[in-house]
Amino acid sequence: MASPSDIDIDYVANLARIALTDTEKEIFSRQLGDVLRYIEKLSAVDVSHVEPTAHAFPISNVWAEDTPQPGLPVEAALRNAPAQRDDMIVVPVVVE
Amino acid sequence: MSSDLIFKSAAELAALLETGQVSSVELTQAFIDRRRAVDDRVKAFNSFDETDALAQARASDARRAGGEMRGALEGIPVGLKDVIAVAGQPLTCSSRMLANFVSPYDATVAARLKSAGAILWGRLNMDEFAMGSSTENSAFQTTSNPWDLERVPGGSSGGPAAALAAGEVPLALGSDTGGSIRQPASFCGVVGFKPTYGLVSRYGLVAFASSLDQIGPFARTVEDAALLLGAIGGHDPLDSTSYPAAIPDYRAEIKKHRGPWKLGVPKEYFGPGLNAEVAGAVRAAIEFYQGAGCEIREVSLPVAAEYAIATYYIIATAEASSNLARYDGVRYGHRSKEGSDAIDLYFKSRAEGFGPEVKRRIILGTYVLSSGYYDAFYLRAQKVRTLIRQDFLNAYREVDALLAPVAPTAAFKKGEKSSDPLAMYLSDIYTISLNLAGLPGISIPCGFTREGLPIGLQIIGQPFQEAGLLAIARAYEQAHGWNGMNPKL
Structure with a gap:
């Protein structure tokens, strides 16, 4: 199992798309180090012949008829948009 | 009149509505008045709309007068944890991220409450995105335990548990991902029930951990929890993990199940770390079942x-x-x-x-x-x-259900664990495995500490055997008067 010291907070925060302050990085590194050292106890369990459980009562391939149904009106769907114009969500420039 | 109403069970309130001794408007007003009187101290409500609640109540009274009642919860207010969508109402998850969000649609459970005639009353506080065990992680306010305002109500559904204990709602819905219904129910001295994974639709529940999340009832009595579960449970095509089977009438069903039962006691759950007063109260509950003719067996849950x-x-x-x-x-x-x-x-x-x-x-x-x-x-x-x-x-090959503590201690003080995430995580030790295994579990009041803090008994059931589990809980409840005790605010 990976060693707790492996956590590279800058790398992981970048993957998670969260800008952390230097103070947060310091505190989270220490707290997550404690949690990872605790989690490491799982390496003691013999799971060599065990199938994984994704959730407790697996129901797979749930199908539904492809029938048209009323959806959210545009106005309702855009009600919570931080910025909008002409029935569209406004975002910063993506392509120059 | 109103002080007589606020601590009645939903079943009692339904009877008063039915015989015309009280109207839904009067009832709803009683809970509105109670919120006004105590919530500056309890801080269970993130938001509320008195005008809307009274309008719902007037509509309910009109339906009743016209003989067009909708269902078992006609005219009865129900509070919702602020993680469940109700069309047109705020939905914050106690996060700055959703501080101004308004739900565009109803969660399935909200739609079912409406079709059962319930009055949707209030948005109740929680740990942010349901992550926590004390409600201290709310971005807006820290809810107080009504039994001791210096202590936490538990979490993450601290708002629903505290609002119920304080008499601000007669019923509430919470969500439980690792103990978030059962632990606050235990800390606040009310009934909290996490059903089997898949029994209640998660459509419109803001997702935290999808393979573990489950909506469930908070209530004053086991019978009320059965009533509320019956209104919200059952298959929903909008949630692909919803279990495709009809559900029984739990309220009727729990009266048919009679003991004696075979009950297991997980030996690992009574080791070091369990507070002595909590252990004593849970052991006394186990002795009650034994005295009632149940066979008690020690079982092991090593992993x-x-x-x-x-x-x-x-x-x-x-x-x-x-x-x-x-x-x-x-x-x-x-x-x-x-x-x-x-x-x-x-x-x-x-x-x-x-x-x-x-x-x-x-x-x-x-x-x-x-x-x-x-x-x-x-x-x-x-x-x-x-x-x-x-x-x-393995344990269920020998026994019908398991008896255990809910949490290692009664409610802890605000700030006691908030700077140590691992210590907070470890307080979920007796509740968390049920979510991983998808099992139903209930917390019912089973006593008080010397300091006057409630203690909960956890009863863990078999998958989709809710009626049997509720019947076992009800047998204890009927022989004890804990749910008649209310905090002084």
Whole structure:
């Protein structure tokens, strides 16, 4: 199992798309180090012949008829948009 | 009149409505008045709309007068944890990220409450995005335990538990991902029930950890919990993990199940770390069942007891890191004013919108899913999850249900664990394995500490055997008067 010291907070925060302050990085590194050292106890369990459980009562391939149904009106769907114009969500420039 | 109403069970209130001794408007007004009188101290409500609640109540009274009653909850107010969508109402998850969000649609449970005639009353506080065990992680306010305002109500559904204990609602819905209904119910001295995974639709429940999340009732009595479960449960095509089977009339069904039962006591749940007063109250409950003719057997849950918390904090954070990726400041939720481009907007909106515990869990979940670590953490945890489930299924070959504590201690003081995440996580030790195994579990009041804090008894049932589990809980409740005790506020 990976060693707790492996956590590279800058790398992981970048993957998670969260800008952390230097103070947060310091505190989270220490707290997550404690949690990872605790989690490491799982390496003691013999799971060599065990199938994984994704959730407790697996129901797979749930199908539904492809029938048209009323959806959210545009106005309702855009009600919570931080910025909008002409029935569209406004975002910063993506392509120059 | 109103002080007589606020601590009555929903079944009693339904009878008063039926015989015309009280109207839904009078009833709703009583809970509105109670909120006004006590919530500046309890702080259970994130938001509320008195005008809307009274309008719902007038409509209910009109239906009753016209003989067009909708269902079992006609005219009765129900509070909702602020993680369940109700069309046109705020839905904050106690997060700055959703501070101004208004639900565009109803969760299935909200739609079912409406079709059962309920009055939807209030949005109740919680740990941010349901991550926590004390409600101290709310971005807006810390809810107080009505039994001792210096203490936490538990979490993450601290608002629903405290509102019920304080007489501000007669029923409430919460959600339970690792104990978030049962532990606050235990801390606040009310009934809290997490049903089997898949029994209640999660459509319109803001997702935290999708393979663990489950909606369930808070109530004053086991019968009320059965009543509320009957109104919200059952198959829903909008949730593909919803269990495709009809549900029984739980309220009628629980009266048919009579003991004696075979009950198991997990020996690992009474080890070091369990507070002596809590242990004493739970042991006394076990003796009650024995005295009532039940066969008590010691059982062992070796993997669940030792590894459930570690397993949970891998699976739950991994799923949370994926589910909470949707909060990017683009389509809804908080958007930073500082974003220089689309990617920078994500980073800053998430930094500003999420509180510390949510950030910590997203970081941990991202780490355990990151390249090179997936097999070591996530896949291994899913395999241990299989072994945890087997622990319980092995026990159920010998017994009908299990008796256990809910939490290692009664309600702790505000601030006591908030700077030590691991200590907070360890307080979920007796509740968390049920979510991993998908099992139903209930917390019912079973006594008080010398300091006057409620203690909960956890009864753990078999998958989809809710009626039997509720009947076992009701047998204890009927022989004791704990649910007649209310905090002085």
